[in-house]
Amino acid sequence: MASELVTNAIRHAPGPCVFDVGWSRAGLDIEVTDSSPVPPRARPGDATGASGGYGWPLVESLSSQLEVRPTEAGGKTIHARIPGTM
Template identity: 50%
Template sequence: MELQQAGPHDARTAGVCLDLDGGPGCIAVARDVLAAFLRERASHAHHPFHADVVLVASELATNAVRHAGGPFSLELGLLPDGIGIAVRDSSPALPRSRPADGTGGRGWPIVESLARQVSVFSDDDGKTVYVELAW
């Protein structure tokens, strides 16, 4: 999948924005907030969609912690036919697929396969990965 260039802030309708420290437990916090957001704002969407959204957001958050090694932000926004997720971290390095092994390599292909759109905006201060999932 070729990455489209995103604008610096590509979320459509902000619903939740979290600033996370990248420390232990931050990915679980992100999942919990995301699950609550989906229950409250997208209860009409089918259950597999909720699971896909949580999985994609978890993978993006994990990548931010693992590859940027510091604080990151997670923004969720409702779209007319799905959800937008933006993760901003301090590394300008673009995500890339790599062969899966015992240390990883599975997350980015999962994101690419579940999202209908994947865009990355990189600048001197880091990058934003923006994905959309349709219900």
Template identity: 40%
Template sequence: MDTMSVNVTPARSATTIASARETARDFLQGLVPVIAAETADTVVLVVSELVTNALRHAGGACTLDLTAHPDSIEVAVHDGSPQTPRMRTPDLNGGTGGFGWPMVNRLARTTAVTHRATGGKAVSALLPR
């Protein structure tokens, strides 16, 4: 099983999110057997959404964990907020979002939110390999 963990800080959100995507691409390129390009794109998209949500809504640093299982890739983002992601009607005019969490739930086999005893949570998505 291959794993990678990286701390993500909100210093410059756009740069940080791009860095998280690049980290995910590097991790995926190192897997054996190699995964399909479409699968890699889906994993990178989920990484981008979960890191974006953590930085936008949790208000602090987060940690990205990637784990390759024999038949799946697990993306987990840990942050300091106890607030659970929620489904909401996408904002088509005001630009306030609402698209990411429903999309992650459609792309993933399963999603989970685990609250930590020390505070905060982990939001994870299990994607087919």
């Protein structure tokens, strides 16, 4: 999930990105902040693998909590939680 979120930030945002991760009893929290205000969107998967389309549905299916928040700088932060097993 982390790789997918960071890769998308690098591919689709014009500036730098920031990766943050934290752990609690609730699970593993992953946040990726980038400079694009455009939220992720699901799109049909490309069976040839040429243009993707599988990442966002994967992030959605693995997350127990998923939110996209705008940043003060005009970009966005994506927060995803992978639930803990405690």
